[in-house]
Amino acid sequence: MAKVTIDGKTIEVADGTTILQAARMIGPDVAPPTMCYHSKLKTSGGYCRTCLVEVTKGSEKDPRPMPKLVASCRTNVMDGMEVGNLTSPKVIEARKGVVEFLLLNHPLDCPICDQAGECHLQDLGYEHGSAKTRTDFERRTFEKISLGDKIQLHMTRCILCYRCVKVADQITDNRVHGVLNRGDHSEISTYIENVIDNDFSGNVIDVCPVGALTDKTFRFKSRVWFTKPVCAHRNCDKCSGKVHLWYKGEEVLRVTGRKDQWGEVEEFICNTCRFDKKKTSDWEIDGPAPVNRHSVISANHYQTLKMGSEFKLNDVKPLSITEGEGS
Amino acid sequence: MGKKLLLAYDHVPGIKGFEVYRANGGYKSVEKAVKTMSPDAVVEEVKKSGLRGRGGAGFPTGMKWSFLAKPEGVARYLVCNADESEPGTFKDRYLMSRIPHILVEGMITSGFALGATAGYIYIRGEYFYIVSILEKAIEEAYANGFLGKNILGSGFNYDLYVHVGAGAYICGEETALLESLEGKRGNPRIKPPFPAIAGLYGCPTVVNNVETIAAVVPIINDGGEAYAAVGIGKSAGTKLISASGHINKPGVYEIEMGITVEDFIYSDEYCGGIKNGKKLKAVVAGGSSVPILPADKILTTPSGEKRLMSYESLADGGFASGTMLGSGGFIVMDETASVVENLHTFARFYHHESCGQCSPCREGTGWMEKILHKILDGHGTMEDIELLWEIQSKIEGNTICPLGDAAAWPVASAIRHFRSEFEEYVKNSNNLKKVRHYDSVNQLVSA
CATH class of the missing domain: 3.40.50.11540 (NADH-ubiquinone oxidoreductase 51kDa subunit)
Structure with missing residues (x-):
């Protein structure tokens, strides 16, 4: 066991735990933001540099501070370690820099982006970025690429978190998906512009923190904040069948994997569940989805609602000025 | 010998x-x-x-x-x-x-x-x-x-x-x-x-x-x-130095560590002095990624002693007034050389060679190159110099591998020691101004 203190809060965790995992155990107040780390994907993390933290004391045995900021998602805790996240001015500065770098070539086309409202980059920019841009250069752009009839790749929005590459490597049979070119010309690609064709390919959409990979069956149907997420399941022979259904009125517009409070998929789902089962009759409804902070849909919508069998879909209404409780 | x-x-x-x-x-x-x-x-x-x-x-x-x-x-x-x-x-x-x-x-x-x-x-x-x-x-x-x-x-x-x-x-x-x-x-x-x-x-x-x-x-x-x-102190043995730039005898030299920088540049055994009798302006002592130093700082340490070709002596003074032996790529510039132009060349290199894995290096290297290009083309402002400084400080130490640092250090040292030269480019921008326009695929073209 190792005792670690993050922003003055101490927790005891198992050896081999990363600083990020320890911080998440303490709670969202001290957890560094992440863009590329994904708890269900091995070797993810370390690329985006948003979770950089300052280690002010290495360990009980070797109390020297670490010379550089470290990626908390890839650095293990040591007994007696002390870490500064939001309390470290160095970290705040560095993170501001990272946000600026991530937005440097991002098109900021949020008004027409399907990810808007549940985009980690929006949250990150809002919480850790600065208000103005300092670049007046042409932004890098790419042609849109179709990865089959279900998935759209819009590389211009990509922040190269490598999550989709890891999904393609780790949960599907073939390595069909990777990165071409280098530097700021790097692009995610299926060699080259191939259709992704396997039962779990749709998960690349769920793990994408921005709007670079989107669901063609949902594109431009609705802003996410006008849809209501509902937990549902079905017996599926390929995956766990545990999903979120996103309703607009009576209609299921979109099916996604269930995400935890960090916006990371809990269990990967198959393409049949995701793309082909869009009728309420296909599903057993479990109740309203717990909505995490990475969404504009506030959890307050459901406070008065019942779970399980008492749950009635039509009771779930988007909050509006007239309908809202207001309290 | x-x-x-x-x-x-x-x-x-x-x-x-x-x-x-x-x-x-x-x-x-x-x-x-x-x-x-x-x-x-x-x-x-x-x-x-x-x-x-x-x-x-x-x-x-x-x-x-x-x-x-x-x-x-x-x-x-x-x-x-x-x-x-x-x-x-x-x-x-x-x-x-x-x-x-x-x-x-x-x-x-x-x-x-x-x-x-x-x-x-x-x-x-x-x-x-x-x-x-x-x-x-x-x-x-x-x-x-x-x-x-x-x-x-x-x-x-x-x-x-x-x-x-x-x-x-x-x-x-x-x-x-x-x-x-x-x-x-x-x-x-x-x-x-x-x-x-x-x-x-x-x-x-x-x-x-x-x-x-x-x-x-x-x-x-x-x-x-x-x-x-052989050598001096913790810098044991000999080192191969690749000497290039405005010197009479560019080439690869094996030196005993501990000879003075002055000897290395001016003695006939090695570089043989500056070409065409010009004055020494600056040296990049260990390959493009190490800090550039002006003539006075490369020849003498902060304490006033002669600087030696060794790991310790070249690093004496830290980044404020020292540099690094690095891989021994010794680039000499005479008084006619432009530090800003040289830096742009380095920045273009690092932009081209960044692997693109982590964000500060991927985005920052390209940004620095564009700003330097802008300054050289006579479109730079004083704010651009500050911005360059800011960008390098946000890259340094925050990347997965040392390429980020390697891209940041030349920029930092050039601004630290040759800020006035950057300012000259900005002040004289009217004489430098090149028409900037975009071609059919939106790439910046300098006339």
């Missing part, structure tokens, strides 16, 4: 071939090591010699070797980093193309010390013509029983391969090199684990620079103590 350890027989005709090399004392270190020494004794000699990594970081080689994990039944590898791509550095090219056998010999002796089953020489794609030279040398070593099974009857088995890179600076970073050697995209790995624990194919691996490996030969021949007696 300074002592020569690596280039001692450089002048001998035919030294490229096995017979001549052998006749001049070649492969003695292999004989001595495998016949009379234990692997640990070889490592001990290298530790005693005080040899430090010649690729740029200057990490003690003996210590690096002693970190190598040695689990039972797991293969160990020795990898030679011949991906010499740092602008201004061309010493390994010289050594490998002139005396390929010294590298082969060093690889065998070092491989024996580490208990490696195989050695790999990872050479940059642009050095294609050297590949055949090395392969011929390896072939000759096999034919004479210095490679393969049961070397010199000692029971030591060792194979040596040359692997050609595809031309990426980033593959000189040791973990990116290993990825590339494994046939993957050359992205640096996130450390830990370090290669000494899990390197090539997940096995314990040592990665050393060409010059480091070659230096093992004289160390084993003459003993670690004899090597440590």
